[in-house]
Amino acid sequence: xxxxxxxxxxxxxxxxxxxxxxxxxxxxxxxxxxxxxxxxxxxxxxxxxxxxxxxxxxxxxxxxxxxxxxxxxxxxxxxxxxxxxxxxxxxxxxxxxxxxxxxxxxxxxxxxxxxxxxxxxxxxxxxxxxxxxxxxxxxxxxxxxxxxxxxxxxxxxxxxxxxxxxxxxxxxxxxxxxxxxxxxxxxxxxxxxxxxxxxxxxxxxxxxxxxxxxxxxxxxxxxxxxxxxxxxxxxxxxxxxxxxxxxxxxxxxxxxxxxxxxxxxxxxxxxxxxxxxxxxxxxxxxxxxxxxxxxxxxxxxxxxxxxxxxxxxxxxxxxxxxxxxxxxxx
Amino acid sequence: xxxxxxxxxxxxxxxxxxxxxxxxxxxxxxxxxxxxxxxxxxxxxxxxxxxxxxxxxxxxxxxxxxxxxxxxxxxxxxxxxxxxxxxxxxxxxxxxxxxxxxxxxxxxxxxxxxxxxxxxxxxxxxxxxxxxxxxxxxxxxxxxxxxxxxxxxxxxxxxxxxxxxxxxxxxxxxxxxxxxxxxxxxxxxxxxxxxxxxxxxxxxxxxxxxxxxxxxxxxxxxxxxxxxxxxxxxxxxxxxxxxxxxxxxxxxxxxxxxxxxxxxxxxxxxxxxxxxxxxxxxxxxxxxxxxxxxxxxxxxxxxxxxx
Numbered sequence: 001x002x003x004x005x006x007x008x009x010x011x012x013x014x015x016x017x018x019x020x021x022x023x024x025x026x027x028x029x030x031x032x033x034x035x036x037x038x039x040x041x042x043x044x045x046x047x048x049x050x051x052x053x054x055x056x057x058x059x060x061x062x063x064x065x066x067x068x069x070x071x072x073x074x075x076x077x078x079x080x081x082x083x084x085x086x087x088x089x090x091x092x093x094x095x096x097x098x099x100x101x102x103x104x105x106x107x108x109x110x111x112x113x114x115x116x117x118x119x120x121x122x123x124x125x126x127x128x129x130x131x132x133x134x135x136x137x138x139x140x141x142x143x144x145x146x147x148x149x150x151x152x153x154x155x156x157x158x159x160x161x162x163x164x165x166x167x168x169x170x171x172x173x174x175x176x177x178x179x180x181x182x183x184x185x186x187x188x189x190x191x192x193x194x195x196x197x198x199x200x201x202x203x204x205x206x207x208x209x210x211x212x213x214x215x216x217x218x219x220x221x222x223x224x225x226x227x228x229x230x231x232x233x234x235x236x237x238x239x240x241x242x243x244x245x246x247x248x249x250x251x252x253x254x255x256x257x258x259x260x261x262x263x264x265x266x267x268x269x270x271x272x273x274x275x276x277x278x279x280x281x282x283x284x285x286x287x288x289x290x291x292x293x294x295x296x297x298x299x300x301x302x303x304x305x306x307x308x309x310x311x312x313x314x315x316x317x318x319x320x321x322x323x324x325x326x327x328x329x330x
Numbered sequence: 331x332x333x334x335x336x337x338x339x340x341x342x343x344x345x346x347x348x349x350x351x352x353x354x355x356x357x358x359x360x361x362x363x364x365x366x367x368x369x370x371x372x373x374x375x376x377x378x379x380x381x382x383x384x385x386x387x388x389x390x391x392x393x394x395x396x397x398x399x400x401x402x403x404x405x406x407x408x409x410x411x412x413x414x415x416x417x418x419x420x421x422x423x424x425x426x427x428x429x430x431x432x433x434x435x436x437x438x439x440x441x442x443x444x445x446x447x448x449x450x451x452x453x454x455x456x457x458x459x460x461x462x463x464x465x466x467x468x469x470x471x472x473x474x475x476x477x478x479x480x481x482x483x484x485x486x487x488x489x490x491x492x493x494x495x496x497x498x499x500x501x502x503x504x505x506x507x508x509x510x511x512x513x514x515x516x517x518x519x520x521x522x523x524x525x526x527x528x529x530x531x532x533x534x535x536x537x538x539x540x541x542x543x544x545x546x547x548x549x550x551x552x553x554x555x556x557x558x559x560x561x562x563x564x565x566x567x568x569x570x571x572x573x574x575x576x577x578x579x580x581x582x583x584x585x586x587x588x589x590x591x592x593x594x595x596x597x598x599x600x601x602x603x604x605x606x607x608x609x610x611x612x613x614x615x616x617x618x619x620x621x622x623x624x625x626x627x628x629x630x631x632x633x634x635x636x637x
Contacts, residue, residue: 042541043448047456050441053511058463061474068474075480128368131361144624145369148376151620151627153570155588156609159595160379163602169390171378174397203372208631215632264467267572271592285469292473293577301473309470316465 065309068302075298086303103304105279106287107311109194113283114262117201122254124202125209126247132210133217143214147207154204158271161200162187165272187273190280197281200268205261209254216250217243252323256316263312284308376613383407383606390602410607413598415582419590420611426505426575426586427568433510434564435557441511442519443545447531457520463513468573476577479504504578505586509568515560518630522556523549559630562623566616587612 069086073079090103128146132139149157164171165186173183186196220243228238266285269275275282275290284304292301382390383406385399411417444450445457479498482488487495498504526549534548550557572588579585585593591608598604620627 039448039541040450043444043450043453046440046444046448046542046545047453049437050511050516051456051459053437054460054463054513056478057475057508058466058471058513059459060478061471062466064474064477065470075477128365131365134361136358136361136365142365142369144621145372147624147627148372148617148620151566151570151616152376152613153572153588153616155570155572155591156612157375159591159605159609160375162595162600163382163606164375164378166600166602169392171374171397203375207372211628211631215628260465260467264469266469267588270572271595288469288473289573292476298473298477305467305469305473309467312467 065302065305068299069306070303071299072297073299073302074296079299082299086300087307089300090303090307102279102282103284103287103307106275106282106284107307109280109282110263110265110284110308112194113198113201113265114259116198117205117262118255118258121202121205121258122209122251125206125254126213128206128210129213129217132214143210146210149204150207150211154267155271157204158200158268161196161268162272165196188277190277193273193277193281197265197268197272200272201262201265205258209258212250212254213247216247220246248323252319255319255323259315259319260312263308376617379606379613380610382602383610385603387601387603406603406607407611410604410611413601413604414590414594414608416587416590416608416611418583419585419587422505422584423569423587425502426509427565429506430509430568431561431564433506434512434515434560437511438515438560439519439550439553439557440545441516442521443523443549445516446520446523447526447549448541460513460516464517472573472577475508475574479508479578499578500580500584502584505575505584508574509571512564515564518560518563519553519556522553526552555626555629558623559626562619562626563630566619566627569616 068079070081070083071079072082072085093103132143136142167173167183167185167188170186172186176183184192186192224242224246225238228242233241264285265283266289269281269283269286270289273281275286285308288301288304288308291297291304381397381399384402384404385406386403389400441460445453445460480496481492482497482503483490483492485495485503486497486499486501488497489495498507530548530552531544534544539548570588571586572592575586576589576592579589587608591605591612594608595605
């Protein structure tokens, strides 16, 4: 009911229309004279606090981050320019295992984590959205249950899962022992730790994916399906020829936001495994944290965060290409 | 099977009569069962958390204890509050989340309004800058943000060049100021203000109202759903935030609930009965908030996703 009210609130314009900014443009420039200038000034004044805030807390950090990536910096003494040394060292880390930081392993883990949580979670989210879109009774209860992990803190959730995964008295092994299986020590096994972390990620993330798909489904034009039914198209055919293509913008949006979230998995790693055992669950964000706040190598950490950013941008652009230039959100 | 009713009218408000007309076929029963199982899987960890919080340590440690606590005992909660200052942590989280919410309501709505309804020089560029800011991963900016806090001039014993002291580290400033305006809130407000009719502001302008009055008195009361949505989403993300408070606070008295939980786990080992009581306290406000304002949560995420 909630997602529908989004549409109810704006009867004038179906959300699938790209013309979001049109009314603003029409209004603008209508009064270029005296009162218009006063309006302009008011607009600037209104946007100024937010803009200054963003300049200081987002703009400056991004610029500084790029700069620091090419320096050696321990916070106590001024940064020294070292060229590409930080990036070279990341590659060396993989070969010589000199520091406690292991960038390459963390990149591999992050990609694996993303690869499993995102497409798998999206598929589940879409299936659930389709199921909930059928007008079931008690739809609201199902939706609430599925979305619940999304609104609760990852730290709290990770602590609960830490307890569920507990090898001795945890819920998972207790349940497994009912069917005669002797469960492993999930989080301290190099085989099981990463899958266990992935499971938590999927579990927490499904709700959001389902919700966005559900809202998108509810905005699809009914007439298309009626016409397709008249033409004798099967339900499966309707799904693949109408629903899936029309869901493209939603799919693109879910994909991008989920990837940004997955790439930045930190809280659950911090609580569940601290990157272990033997770096088998370490992620890029966790390595950035270690370099900066355990080893106080801010330059190196900045280089790592730059790699994270570039990888994310790369994936986003590739996805945009694959999805055929679909408009995302704006 | 799930797609069978895509074309059915009235998935929203008129859904009840539609649902009643449906015959209970095998497929539908299977759908109900599947959804019930999945919903159960989503809720079980929360149930397990609450059940554990009511058990005694002996019960938790014993191999053959049942899933339910032997007797429902709430003393873990009062004892957890004495074992660690969870009440202080929760209060801190509440203060920060409330501040973030209020600041965003004022500044983000103002910016969102201006970007939606007033065309001024550079307004389009500024809008795209906010969109770009929305896409920047936290980890790209968190280190320099920490440095800005650390070297904040003339704060915490720092001189004009940010040297000599600890800046804003371990202060309320560090906890509150960086999250005072989020690009997400600006974006969300803009989307809502865009939909208001032009006639509304033109009538107000003919009545001689200034631009700030039109924004505050005429237009903003029309976007109550946006205000509620931003309130809920800002409060939620602020309450749940972990990394930033972890980085900028050291002292116990400034710790937020999520950091408090992780520190309690590290320093005292996993005392599950206390930890689960603590996580229940940390999760409960958000669950209640979500259950009350579910409509707006959904609306907020859907708006961000679909526009």
